[in-house]
Amino acid sequence: MSLVNYATREITCKIVYYGPGRSGKTTNLQYIHSRVPWDRKGEMVSLATEADRTLFFDFLPIELGKISGFITRFQLYTVPGQVYYNATRKLVLQGADGVVFVADSQKSQLDSDIESFRNLQQNLLEHGIDIREIPVVIQYNKRDLPNVFSIDQLDEELNFRNVPSYPASALLGEGVFDTLRSVAEGVLKRLASKLEMPADAEISRG
Amino acid sequence: MVAVTIDPGLTFKSFVLGAENRLAWEAARTAAESPGSAYNPLFIYSATGLGKTHLLVAVANRAKELHPDARIVYSPVEELVRGLEGGAESKYRDAEVLLIDDLQFLGHHSASHQTLFHLLDYLLMAGKQVALACDRPPLEMGELDDRLLSRFSGGLVVDIGRPVLETRKAILELRLAAIGAKLRPEVIDAIAHLAIENVRQLKGALNRVLAAQRTEDRDIQADEVDRLLADVVADPELPWLAEGEGKAKGEFKDFLSDVSSAVEDALGAPEWRELLARAILKWEAEGYATKRLEEHLDGDEIVDAEQVVAAYERDIAALRAIEGELKRLGAPKPSAISFRDTERVGELRELLERVRREQLAVDDYFLDSEKVVWDWPVIEEQLIEGWDDGDQG
Numbered sequence: 219m220s221l222v223n224y225a226t227r228e229i230t231c232k233i234v235y236y237g238p239g240r241s242g243k244t245t246n247l248q249y250i251h252s253r254v255p256w257d258r259k260g261e262m263v264s265l266a267t268e269a270d271r272t273l274f275f276d277f278l279p280i281e282l283g284k285i286s287g288f289i290t291r292f293q294l295y296t297v298p299g300q301v302y303y304n305a306t307r308k309l310v311l312q313g314a315d316g317v318v319f320v321a322d323s324q325k326s327q328l329d330s331d332i333e334s335f336r337n338l339q340q341n342l343l344e345h346g347i348d349i350r351e352i353p354v355v356i357q358y359n360k361r362d363l364p365n366v367f368s369i370d371q372l373d374e375e376l377n378f379r380n381v382p383s384y385p386a387s388a389l390l391g392e393g394v395f396d397t398l399r400s401v402a403e404g405v406l407k408r409l410a411s412k413l414e415m416p417a418d419a420e421i422s423r424g
Numbered sequence: 425m426v427a428v429t430i431d432p433g434l435t436f437k438s439f440v441l442g443a444e445n446r447l448a449w450e451a452a453r454t455a456a457e458s459p460g461s462a463y464n465p466l467f468i469y470s471a472t473g474l475g476k477t478h479l480l481v482a483v484a485n486r487a488k489e490l491h492p493d494a495r496i497v498y499s500p501v502e503e504l505v506r507g508l509e510g511g512a513e514s515k516y517r518d519a520e521v522l523l524i525d526d527l528q529f530l531g532h533h534s535a536s537h538q539t540l541f542h543l544l545d546y547l548l549m550a551g552k553q554v555a556l557a558c559d560r561p562p563l564e565m566g567e568l569d570d571r572l573l574s575r576f577s578g579g580l581v582v583d584i585g586r587p588v589l590e591t592r593k594a595i596l597e598l599r600l601a602a603i604g605a606k607l608r609p610e611v612i613d614a615i616a617h618l619a620i621e622n623v624r625q626l627k628g629a630l631n632r633v634l635a636a637q638r639t640e641d642r643d644i645q646a647d648e649v650d651r652l653l654a655d656v657v658a659d660p661e662l663p664w665l666a667e668g669e670g671k672a673k674g675e676f677k678d679f680l681s682d683v684s685s686a687v688e689d690a691l692g693a694p695e696w697r698e699l700l701a702r703a704i705l706k707w708e709a710e711g712y713a714t715k716r717l718e719e720h721l722d723g724d725e726i727v728d729a730e731q732v733v734a735a736y737e738r739d740i741a742a743l744r745a746i747e748g749e750l751k752r753l754g755a756p757k758p759s760a761i762s763f764r765d766t767e768r769v770g771e772l773r774e775l776l777e778r779v780r781r782e783q784l785a786v787d788d789y790f791l792d793s794e795k796v797v798w799d800w801p802v803i804e805e806q807l808i809e810g811w812d813d814g815d816q817g
Contacts, residue, residue: 222722227701229687252619253676282680285687302563395679402679406686 222288222409230291231405233398234311236338237320238330239299242359245388246320247278247294250398253391254280292402299334308341316353316405317342318397320388321376323358323366328375335376353404354381357397362387430498434481440595444585445475451582452479452555456486459494459521459553463580465544466555467562470584473622476557479584480523483555487521494520501527501540508539516543520552527558527576528565537569544575554579586621595623596630605634607644614649620656629656696729697721703733712740713765739766746772755779 222229235243251259258281282290295314297307311317319338321331339349358372367375369385377383382400386393436453439445448468455466468476484498497519499507504524507515516522522543530536547554558565561583562576587595593616600607607615607630615633620626636652637644644652700721704714717736720727747763758775761768 227705248619255676258676282683282687285684288687290683290687300564395675399679399682402683403686406683406689410689 226289227287228289228291229285229409230293231315231402231409232293232295232313233316233318233401233405234314235294235296235318235320236307236311236334237297237299237359238322238327238334239301241299241320241322241327241331241334242386242388243296243299243320244276246318246357246359246386246394246397247276247296249388249391249394250280250294251278253395258283294398301333304337304341307337308344311338311341312345314352315408316355316401318401319354319356319376320359321356321372323360323372323385324363325365325367328367328372331372331376350379353401353408354379355397355401355404356381356383357386357388357393358383359386359388359393361385361392362390430481430484432485434478435485436482438598439475439478439482440587440591440598442588442591442594444588444591448475448479448582448584451580452483453486455553455555456483456521457490459487459491460551464548464551464553465576465579466553467558467576467579467581468555468584469558469561469581471586471622472559473624474584474586475623476559476584477525480525480555480557483521483553484523487553491520496521496523498523498525500525500529502529505530505536505539508543509536513543517546519547522547522552522554524554524556527556528560530565532567534569537572541569541572541575544572548575548578587623587626589616592616592620592626595626599627599630603634607633607637608646610646611644611649614646615653618649618653618656620653625656629653632656696727699729699733700727703729703736707736707740711764713762713767716766736766739769742769743772746776749776750779753779753783 235246237243259278276294276296278294280292280294282292284290295310297303297310317338319335321327321335338354342349342352356377358369360366369383373383382404384393384397384400386397388394436449436456439449441449448470451463451466452468454462455464468479470476480498484496487494487496495518497516499516499522501524504516507513530540544554556576561581562568562573565573565576568576593612596612596616600612611633615626615629618629620629633644633649633652636648700717704717704721707717708714717732720729720732743763743766746769750757755775758772761771761775763772
């Protein structure tokens with residue numbers, strides 16, 4: 219969850235880039251990394267290992283500086299897309315404040331996109347989170363390639379929850395910040411509503 | 425004997441360690457020092473230029489050092505398959521330690537897969553050490569024979585990650601020391617900060633800067649590094665990596681400005697939280713524990729902040745009064761209880777009562793109500809008698 223620490227005046231938001239293997243999640247982070255000034259970003263790390271099992275994920279911390287008196291930090295993660303790394307995906311997803319689903323727009327990849335999106339819902343549920351409760355943004359990546367579905371077709375197949383969606387070519391840097399901006403705003407809006415929400419509203423909403 | 429000429433300089437000592445490669449390094453060293461006893465086969469994978477071959481060769485060098493008579497074979501997979509198909513199977517079957525590099529070039533010929541499977545099966549059954557290096561994990565190797573896949577994955581599969589900043593710096597420093605060259609520390613820093621994650625390219629970048637320094641016969645400055653290495657950083661797939669800072673900063677600045685507005689909207693809201701936050705900052709600065717206020721602040725329940733803060737400040741006033749009173753009574757400062765924690769007011773009150781009681785105990789005589797009741801009339805009587813006597817006298 220977003221950590222708003224009023225005492226130390228800090229906000230930390232965890233955003234996870236989810237999606238099938240080779241859809242461009244890491245490229246998104248690499249592009250963001252290349253755009254953030256040195257003094258505002260940490261080392262982009264790809265880690266790690268636990269016992270004999272290799273876990274993969276990328277991690278990029280960004281310092282947005284002091285906003286409204288709060289030191290604001292974003293932590294961006296990617297999950298391994300390959301089907302067999304589900305344990306890692308679940309682990310990385312834990313405590314996410316927002317999710318960017320990076321879909322591969324190529325026609326040949328639609329099944330993988332759908333399977334990965336289902337897997338996202340499933341893994342969120344296993345953390346006790348309904349996908350409707352967390353800001354999710356879909357990025358239709360690889361728009362620069364031939365043989366891609368149109369945005370409408372992809373929306374039809376994947377975006378039945380009508381979440382914000384963005385076309386992108388992460389390799390060219392297009393749409394990367396639009397996506398990040400959208401999920402960041404979603405996370406912060408949710409944070410605002412959480413801070414303002416009366417206790418009984420939480421109960422009556424269910 | 426080592427069948428292929430290998431570089432004796434590629435050792436475990438000359439491999440720069442970081443969090444991203446430590447496990448692979450440890451596993452390779454174990455394989456070299458106790459062949460066949462653990463991690464068999466050892467499957468190391470990583471992107472190109474991150475040290476897979478270095479580790480395989482280090483295994484060969486170390487195993488040779490410890491077991492000079494053992495047959496240690498290092499071979500790229502293409503050469504090995506050619507050898508197997510050309511009838512040189514015994515060369516590999518007799519190996520105590522077999523190191524196979526560039527496994528990604530194995531190809532998709534089922535005949536090669538089968539030949540390799542039989543060789544691995546034979547060596548593993550015989551307890552010989554096998555280590556393999558590839559640019560991807562076994563499961564991503566495409567259409568592999570299932571049996572071969574299970575052999576590849578049956579020991580330890582370990583990756584080498586991209587070198588982090590500290591490792592990149594260490595690699596540059598080690599290289600400079602090895603060739604006896606010098607660069608300003610900030611120049612080393614600037615090179616390490618570039619988006620070069622391939623160790624080979626990193627060394628190439630270093631050479632470029634050193635060459636410029638030699639040619640121009642002056643110290644290269646940190647701000648020249650970007651210009652000197654623009655094409656080294658350039659990646660045909662990721663052209664933006666080499667773009668100037670100006671454009672990069674502009675895009676981030678726009679993003680920052682949008683996110684700032686969102687944060688302001690998110691946090692500019694409830695007054696009661698502001699009140700609590702201000703109180704926390706104020707009392708924390710004075711050294712008081714504010715956990716009690718923080719719990720209200722972090723909770724979902726809306727509270728009457730004025731009331732909460734007033735109650736908290738009443739407790740602080742009580743803490744100060746108790747502290748003053750204990751000092752006045754000359755009581756030693758309690759070591760276990762803090763005067764800065766409102767949760768301890770109750771305990772401190774009890775302590776004060778105790779100190780008061782202990783101090784009063786010396787004057788017990790005056791607290792003996794019986795004595796007071798009995799004594800005064802007696803004294804009074806005596807005084808009256810004395811006075812009467814004197815008067816009369």
